[in-house]
Amino acid sequence: MLLICLGLAYGSHQLQQATGDGGDKVLNLYNWGDYIDPNLLTKFQKETGYHVNVETFDSNEAMYTKVKQGGTSYDLTIPSEYMVEKMRDDHLLIKLDHSKLTGFGNYGKDYLNKSFDPQNQYSLPYFWGTLGIIYNDQLIKKNSVTHWNQLWNPKYKDQIMLIDSARDIMGLSLISQGRSVNTTNSKELVAAKDKLDRLSPNVKAIVADEIKMYMAEGEAPLAVDWSGEAREMMDQNPHLHYVVPKEGSNMWFDNLVIPKTAKHFKAIYAFLNFMSQPQNAAQNAEYIGYSTPNTAAYKLLPTSIRNDKAFYPPESVIKHLQVYKNLSQAKVEEYNDLYLEFKMHK
CATH class of the missing domain: 3.40.190.10 (Periplasmic binding protein-like II)
Incomplete structure (x- = not known):
């Protein structure tokens, strides 16, 4: 630095x-x-x-x-x-x-x-901002992906890019199962990780900042990333869109x-x-x-x-968003270890 x-x-x-x-x-x-x-x-x-x-x-x-x-x-x-x-x-x-x-x-x-x-x-x-789904309308039908669970559809095999963030990726899996992103229940965390393992065939790559370049250049039809990063991608490629899943997401x-x-x-x-x-x-x-x-x-x-509801969502969306809480060091490590297992499984 x-x-x-x-x-x-x-x-x-x-x-x-x-x-x-x-x-x-x-x-x-x-x-x-x-x-x-x-x-x-x-x-x-x-x-x-x-x-x-x-x-x-x-x-x-x-x-x-x-x-x-x-x-x-x-x-x-x-x-x-x-x-x-x-x-x-x-x-x-x-x-x-x-x-x-x-x-x-x-x-x-x-x-x-x-x-x-x-x-x-x-x-x-x-x-x-929020965590959400970015899709390319040249490769994915408009408004066809509005829920986290849709990412598990076999038709998206090897087509999804994920931002490399333990709390966020574990969180989307927890939300897809109706759980809190702040859960400290080990059984719920293991279930979230197991469900992520079932997502692995659809995951093209787990990356950091380079996800913006890949999506802007049309390297993948779908991605999970933060709203501001999505805005940068969309500025570079007008075919990209950002969606906050209807069942909820993280609001940071x-x-x-x-x-x-x-x-x-x-x-x-x-x-x-x-x-x-x-x-x-x-x-x-x-x-x-x-x-x-x-x-x-x-x-x-x-x-x-x-007027862009993806970035300034209405109350009907905001009420389903969850804010991360500070967890104990032991629980943070548990989240991280399970996420690492998922990455290795990939």
Whole structure:
């Protein structure tokens, strides 16, 4: 991973090593890769004078480990919902000072006061999304795949790509059996894994980011991936469509939090307030492709995006969505071990 100097890196999109933190007029942001519009970072820097250093991670667990080690003074990071809960419980987060948040009222009530952080004591919503099915209408009849169980149809032999994510793939199998994505019942977990084994003949590949390229290029007719990734694919190939299965799926939330390593608090609140401004949040949502929890920003998005029910589903769909909870380490390992067995079976 590289600590990058915004002024050097984002103009040319070339990552360069930063030397030091540049003094007090600095913000150290620990983020997922390509998860903020670089033009917004440039704008923030020009408006405030705070220099932004960005380091990236590729999983919640990698981020957690780095923050827990405490070797680097990160000011802000962006964990998913279950990881906010874990970091809070492990005393790795600093509470938000709501008196310093000028844009908190821009966020919709549906995205606040969630079970993983009641009253948003520690987190500010960043993006949300779902897990779903992507299909190519040149290879699959439109609207013919709307349920998880349809993926097991023998006619899709060697035609499905899966995102490489234990919690998500185990989760879709659990949902297809009417179970909770947060179950700790070992019999239910084994049954979910056994059902995944029966899906193996239909699985063409289990991959990570390259799934976007493969689907955009028509390498497979079906895939399971997250909504924002689906948006990127669809932008590249108009024959691709995204569906949230009717029986339910995962609804995830990524959130801005202040880790215990933070040092630059004026910069932190300047950034949180900057990203909460509707125009900036809308610009970021258009760039990233995921759904914004900032309802004031949502109103500024193009009609085509606002009316897209795949990415802003109606309440009839949302009520069937499940949010991941933080599980014990033993249960996380159980999920991971069963998922690995499925991958090896494939």
